[in-house]
Structures are given as C-alpha cells and as structure tokens.
C-alpha cells in the first residue's frame with residue numbers, strides 16, 4: 469500500500485470509525501486496520517480523529533513565515549560583512565547606531581526605507597538583566613572570552629576617528645569629488661581603499677591609497693561591503 473492509497477483507505481476507515489459508538493466496535497476496527505495497513509495503533513488513532521492531517525494535501529507543510537524581504541536580507545549580509553561577521557547579539561546594536569552612517573559613507577547599498585527596517589530588526593536574542601549579569605560574572609577576566617558583546621568593531625571605531633574623516637575628505641578633494649571610474653561628479657561618493665584596508669595597516673590613511681568612487685562604481689568593486 470503506497471501513501472496515497474493508504475491515506476485513501478484511512479479516510480474511508482475514519483468515516484466508519486467515527487460512526488461507531490461502542491468501544492468494543494472501535495477496538496475491533498482498529499485491530500483490522502492495524503493488520504491491513506500495517507500501522508501502529510497510536511498512529512492510527514491519531515489519524516482517525518475528526519480533524520487530522522489526513523485532510524491535508526500531500527506536500528502541504530507548515531511554512532515558516534517570511535519575515536524579511538530580499539532587499540533587507542541583502543542589506544543585512546552587507547552589514548554583517550562590513551562589521552566583520554559579528555554574532556547576532558553584537559550585530560543588533562550596530563544596525564541601530566551605524567547604518568545611517570554607512571549609508572552616508574556610501575558603504576551600504578540600500579534604500580532609506582530598508583535602513584529604517586534594519587534598525588528595528590532583532591538579530592540578537594533578548595537576555596534578561598539577570599542573565600546578562602551572570603554572563604558578565606562568568607566572563608570577567610576570562611582569557612578565552614570570545615563573546616565580544618558591546619565591543620565596537622575596529623572598522624566602526626576607525627570611521628569615527630578624525631584621521632579617517634580627514635583622509636576621506638582629502639581623497640575627495642584631490643579627485644575633485646569626481647568618480648575616478650566613470651567621471652560622475654558629486655552625489656553620493658565613497659572613498660575606497662585601493663590596497664586592502666585590513667591588510668595594509670600602514671596605507672590606511674595614505675591619500676595615495678584612496679580613490680573616489682560613485683556609489684554605483686563602488687558597488688561594482690569586488691571588495692565592496694567586505695572588510696578588506
């Protein structure tokens with residue numbers, strides 16, 4: 469008996485079963501069905517309820533509700549890259565405080581509407597004050613402490629630094645606020661590091677290592693949105 473014919477059989481059986489009043493009769497019917505359909509009694513009883521999953525179409529499964537649309541997901545991934553792959557707990561406050569800035573810097577390619585949504589996304593789980601206290605006690609002074617809750621990623625710290633702001637402005641001024649790729653002037657511009665910001669520490673604030681890109685050209689660079 470395949471699944472389809474078995475379900476058919478069970479539906480008919482249910483009709484009979486639900487008509488029966490006496491326990492004895494029900495038991496007899498179940499005994500038969502156990503033999504015929506080779507099913508366990510408990511499973512059978514569950515299937516023979518007035519409303520069981522027999523009424524569902526095969527393949528009809530409970531689907532998780534889609535909470536975030538594609539644009540928000542894409543923006544979330546960008547942020548996650550930019551912030552150096554934090555856990556959800558660390559990501560949440562960064563989304564709240566840094567996304568406006570990211571957008572202004574041309575680092576984040578998404579609409580303002582998406583930004584507003586990013587700010588209210590719950591990526592961390594909520595901890596009670598008591599749990600937080602316990603956690604901090606446990607981790608206090610621990611050398612293998614890998615959970616960096618509340619620690620601002622280096623990159624964000626750098627953005628807030630006067631050196632970075634000066635470097636950015638100097639790059640723009642040198643390039644006359646013009647995208648070095650397509651020649652578009654003004655608008656939303658990004659100061660892009662030519663040599664990896666992450667690897668070449670000594671080149672981080674070197675104006676020669678920067679170039680002005682419009683947001684579209686910046687988006688097309690291979691390293692866009694990466695902590696490079």
Ligand SMILES: [Zn+2]
Nearest residue numbers: 647650682685
């Ligand atoms: Zn451009």
